[in-house]
Amino acid sequence: MALFLLGAALTLWVLVWRGAPSYGLDGEFQGSRVPPLQVHPLPASLQNWSQETRSLQGAATYLEDLQQLPIGGLIWTEFPVSVYLGDRQELNLSTLPGQQYQNWQQAVRQSLEDWTPLIPLEETTDPDAANIRFYPRKPPLTLGLDWQIPRAAAARTTFRLRWQPVGDRPPEAVTLVQQFDIDLSPDLAKPHLLGTARHELGHALGLWGHSPFVDDVMYFSRTAKPQGISPRDRDTLIAQYQQPTRLGWVVPIKP
Numbered sequence: 001m002a003l004f005l006l007g008a009a010l011t012l013w014v015l016v017w018r019g020a021p022s023y024g025l026d027g028e029f030q031g032s033r034v035p036p037l038q039v040h041p042l043p044a045s046l047q048n049w050s051q052e053t054r055s056l057q058g059a060a061t062y063l064e065d066l067q068q069l070p071i072g073g074l075i076w077t078e079f080p081v082s083v084y085l086g087d088r089q090e091l092n093l094s095t096l097p098g099q100q101y102q103n104w105q106q107a108v109r110q111s112l113e114d115w116t117p118l119i120p121l122e123e124t125t126d127p128d129a130a131n132i133r134f135y136p137r138k139p140p141l142t143l144g145l146d147w148q149i150p151r152a153a154a155a156r157t158t159f160r161l162r163w164q165p166v167g168d169r170p171p172e173a174v175t176l177v178q179q180f181d182i183d184l185s186p187d188l189a190k191p192h193l194l195g196t197a198r199h200e201l202g203h204a205l206g207l208w209g210h211s212p213f214v215d216d217v218m219y220f221s222r223t224a225k226p227q228g229i230s231p232r233d234r235d236t237l238i239a240q241y242q243q244p245t246r247l248g249w250v251v252p253i254k255p
């Protein structure tokens, strides 16, 4: 299992950053088996919207404001995407009042409902297998995507990459898959709890960056009235899912 740990993924990051295919990966993963940078078919859930808004593509998105990553588009290729809600008991959060935790849960579940027409989401009780994990806690004071803004004190989204075995054991292939952790403070007032959950979930679904437009859910700063998912957010997501990526491709282990 050690082969599938973060180390290999981190090595890949270095490898891809340098753009030199001669650097080898740990263990059996060699440079020649870095996943290809290719475009996946557009998810069915985005296809109808895409046809409806085709004429708007380009100018009506903030795709250019999203961060360019060495792995390409930070998108999902298997659906539904599974989401875990940090459990109050398991996390030993006895100091978190029950009502506050319920409000937190409610806001996170509403944010799942808001995004699921675009990217199908499903709640899971297994934190290890989950694609996205929400935790009812304040983020630590370190630099993250939202470090420069007031939202920082309330939420933070991070991700790591890992190799996921494909097929029987021992697996003959792997895919590179992302896993997100979202710290979302339960101290936020109700409307901001929902607005922030929606915004952070947008990062985890592929919008890795911010919109310069105040009426988008991915606007970089918190607004007096939390925004819903705008047509521009949706079109940017559609454009992002048409970007090439190294995620989700089946890569053979053996030559």
Ligand SMILES: [Zn+2]
Pocket (backbone or CB within 6 Å): 145, 146, 199, 200, 203, 209, 210, 220
């Ligand atoms: Zn953000």
